[in-house]
Amino acid sequence: MQLMVSKKGAKRVLVISNDSSVFLRQGFVSAFEMFGGRLTEVKNLVARLDGVCDTSFAIISGKFGFIPANYVVMQYPNVPSCKKDYEELQERKDFVGKTEYIARAFDKVIVCVPKDMFAMLIDALPSEKVIAVTSPEFRDECSKRGWTFYPRNGARVGKENADAIVRDIESLSG
Numbered sequence: 001m002q003l004m005v006s007k008k009g010a011k012r013v014l015v016i017s018n019d020s021s022v023f024l025r026q027g028f029v030s031a032f033e034m035f036g037g038r039l040t041e042v043k044n045l046v047a048r049l050d051g052v053c054d055t056s057f058a059i060i061s062g063k064f065g066f067i068p069a070n071y072v073v074m075q076y077p078n079v080p081s082c083k084k085d086y087e088e089l090q091e092r093k094d095f096v097g098k099t100e101y102i103a104r105a106f107d108k109v110i111v112c113v114p115k116d117m118f119a120m121l122i123d124a125l126p127s128e129k130v131i132a133v134t135s136p137e138f139r140d141e142c143s144k145r146g147w148t149f150y151p152r153n154g155a156r157v158g159k160e161n162a163d164a165i166v167r168d169i170e171s172l173s174g
Contacts, residue, residue: 014110062076
């Protein structure tokens with residue numbers, strides 16, 4: 001699973017989000033190209049971060065589990081949208097275990113997922129390396145873990161959160 005391309009001295013940042021029911025293409029294309037809808041804000045954040053740090057983007061897909069965004073996919077009928085769906089996906093694909101394993105290699109991990117998925121991932125994420133964009137109910141827990149928390153705004157990230165996250169990453173890289 002290829003997630004990183006290193007720029008000498010740059011901070012390595014992993015952005016994680018989940019798939020969308022909005023499929024932009026037919027046939028086989030990268031996951032980055034395939035998904036629109038709520039994932040568009042996250043893709044825009046990834047594009048902004050790319051000039052600031054070594055940015056890798058992973059998507060938790062309802063069919064394939066945890067995958068790099070350059071992984072080739074095709075449309076599929078069922079996109080997980082609730083706790084029961086996420087639990088079933090975890091049974092099939094162990095996205096939590098894969099997230100835990102991959103996230104260790106990064107200086108920061110930005111997680112933009114719904115609250116029920118975040119609850120499943122919370123103990124798998126590296127200490128003091130996380131920027132969480134999720135439900136306000138996780139604000140205190142994120143603070144206890146030394147993480148940066150932003151409440152979910154807009155479809156997934158929101159402009160103000162994206163601006164703040166870019167500033168956070170710039171301060172690491174500078």
